[in-house]
Amino acid sequence: MDWITGMQRAIDYVEAHITDDLDYAEVARQGYSSSYHFQRVFSLLCGMTLGEYIRRRRLTLAGAELSAGEIKVIDAALKYGYDSPDSFARAFSKFHGITPSQARGGGRLKSVSRLTVKLVLEGGTEMNYRIETKPELILTGYRRRFTGVPYGPDRERQEEALFCTTRAAQWMLRGIAGEHSVDYCVVDRIADDGYDFLITVRLDAAERKYMLDPAVTGIDMAQFGFEHITIPARTYAVFVTERSKMPVGEYCDIRRRIAAEWLPGSGYTLADAPELALYHWRPAGGKSERCIEIWLPVEAR
Numbered sequence: 211m212d213w214i215t216g217m218q219r220a221i222d223y224v225e226a227h228i229t230d231d232l233d234y235a236e237v238a239r240q241g242y243s244s245s246y247h248f249q250r251v252f253s254l255l256c257g258m259t260l261g262e263y264i265r266r267r268r269l270t271l272a273g274a275e276l277s278a279g280e281i282k283v284i285d286a287a288l289k290y291g292y293d294s295p296d297s298f299a300r301a302f303s304k305f306h307g308i309t310p311s312q313a314r315g316g317g318r319l320k321s322v323s324r325l326t327v328k329l330v331l332e333g334g335t336e337m338n339y340r341i342e343t344k345p346e347l348i349l350t351g352y353r354r355r356f357t358g359v360p361y362g363p364d365r366e367r368q369e370e371a372l373f374c375t376t377r378a379a380q381w382m383l384r385g386i387a388g389e390h391s392v393d394y395c396v397v398d399r400i401a402d403d404g405y406d407f408l409i410t411v412r413l414d415a416a417e418r419k420y421m422l423d424p425a426v427t428g429i430d431m432a433q434f435g436f437e438h439i440t441i442p443a444r445t446y447a448v449f450v451t452e453r454s455k456m457p458v459g460e461y462c463d464i465r466r467r468i469a470a471e472w473l474p475g476s477g478y479t480l481a482d483a484p485e486l487a488l489y490h491w492r493p494a495g496g497k498s499e500r501c502i503e504i505w506l507p508v509e510a511r
């Protein structure tokens with residue numbers, strides 16, 4: 211039950227200090243967790259980042275105070291952490307759909323209620339996984355900055371758009387690698403403003419050395435935005451989706467279940483490292499045999 215108590219304790223701390231300059235590390239400490247682990251689990255369970263929750267709660271409370279006539283706009287801006295009335299007004303209007311002045315006049319407001327953690331019995335189904343220590347991995351590919359949190363409809367939409375509009379880059383990578391069955395997708399640099407999503411392949415040392423040299427390739431490969439990224443050796447919890455024609459939806463569901471059902475009793479926490487998904491898109495058995503391997507970086511509690 212520690213994870214339930216810890217999550218509620220952290221949320222209570224946020225609410226008690228909602229007008230302060232909150233330190234995410236301290237919020238996580240209240241939840242008996244590392245900052246990275248807490249923020250990842252929070253976004254998975256709540257569907258928004260910790261920063262987004264804090265921002266929405268502050269704007270909710272500011273709206274209530276302005277509507278009640280208890281505070282001036284400039285004072286609300288300062289109280290809820292904005293540098294100027296203009297920046298506060300922009301954020302307020304984007305969230306509520308009306309200006310702070312209109313709120314003082316009784317305009318219609320939005321509200322995000324305070325989170326409460328409840329024990330809900332769910333699961334009871336098997337989650338097959340294995341713990342593996344992987345050696346250093348050097349991948350080559352390209353990245354995009356996605357908005358929102360890494361799992362859910364927004365992720366699926368942005369990922370689909372990236373895959374469907376960068377076919378030439380994918381074909382180029384697969385041709386160099388001589389590998390057409392696996393894409394290595396990487397989620398990295400998760401923050402309040404979004405996260406990096408990379409489409410990559412594995413190349414040998416000679417391919418990595420010469421692929422970006424126009425004197426060897428005969429073309430300027432820089433146009434594709436390719437880069438080499440090194441992922442240090444580390445321990446992963448590895449999960450695999452069921453084989454199907456399109457397993458992306460199940461992949462996102464498994465990631466939520468990992469946070470809600472597997473992690474609390476696993477003896478592991480999420481490590482501050484990139485997460486990988488191996489997309490087995492073109493197996494010999496055909497489209498119905500597709501699956502995704504989830505490589506989740508973990509460390510013992």
